[in-house]
Amino acid sequence: GENVEQHPSTLSVQEGDSAVIKCTYSDSASNYFPWYKQELGKGPQLIIDIRSNVGEKKDQRIAVTLNKTAKHFSLHITETQPEDSAVYFCAATPNNAGNMLTFGGGTRLMVKP
Amino acid sequence: DSGVTQTPKHLITATGQRVTLRCSPRSGDLSVYWYQQSLDQGLQFLIHYYNGEERAKGNILERFSAQQFPDLHSELNLSSLELGDSALYFCASSVRAGGLYEQYFGPGTRLTVT
Numbered sequence: 001g002e003n004v005e006q007h008p009s010t011l012s013v014q015e016g017d018s019a020v021i022k023c024t025y026s027d028s029a030s031n032y033f034p035w036y037k038q039e040l041g042k043g044p045q046l047i048i049d050i051r052s053n054v055g056e057k058k059d060q061r062i063a064v065t066l067n068k069t070a071k072h073f074s075l076h077i078t079e080t081q082p083e084d085s086a087v088y089f090c091a092a093t094p095n096n097a098g099n100m101l102t103f104g105g106g107t108r109l110m111v112k113p
Numbered sequence: 114d115s116g117v118t119q120t121p122k123h124l125i126t127a128t129g130q131r132v133t134l135r136c137s138p139r140s141g142d143l144s145v146y147w148y149q150q151s152l153d154q155g156l157q158f159l160i161h162y163y164n165g166e167e168r169a170k171g172n173i174l175e176r177f178s179a180q181q182f183p184d185l186h187s188e189l190n191l192s193s194l195e196l197g198d199s200a201l202y203f204c205a206s207s208v209r210a211g212g213l214y215e216q217y218f219g220p221g222t223r224l225t226v227t
Binding site: 034036042043044045046049089099100101102103104105106 | 155
């Protein structure tokens with residue numbers, strides 16, 4: 001089955017700086033890669049996703065890049081704000097797995113004002 | 114607000130007991146997924162239902178079962194509870210099964226087994 005590794009496990013940045021979270025996956029059949037943000041006491045919130053036919057996707061301050069050859073994908077947050085502080089999860093799924101998600105271990109992002 | 118609702122928000126029960134967690138998917142979504150989030154195992158897929166039928170099983174214990182009803186809400190039944198079952202349980206919904214559709218998560222049920 002799929003295995004997703006996520007780094008770093010914690011990340012502390014100054015407000016206004018950029019943050020980058022990286023994930024690697026094992027199953028070359030995986031072709032959908034969502035990112036979730038989880039705030040304390042809440043469920044994971046889908047913030048951006050990318051499919052394997054695209055190398056990069058951007059939504060305002062958030063961008064995701066995908067390298068299928070190397071089997072890794074990354075989340076980039078620019079101009080970080082204190083409200084970006086949360087735990088971020090990457091995930092992957094192959095189409096033939098019925099869309100079940102395999103998650104990385106999570107990254108706790110702390111943005112210091 | 115994702116549009117996915119889960120009840121109850123918190124549940125405290127004793128070892129050996131049985132509980133039922135409920136999930137209502139977003140309007141129009143036919144797929145429901147259950148996930149368990151614990152400190153040591155992270156977020157793990159348990160089971161997937163599509164339009165009333167079980168479609169996939171993940172790391173779900175035999176003591177756990179689920180079903181999806183004609184109105185598309187789903188219930189996760191946990192029996193013979195053990196201390197290690199204490200965790201957050203999330204359901205997520207998507208429009209269909211497979212096809213790389215987005216999954217939207219509910220707020221979760223925090224289960225504490227004492």
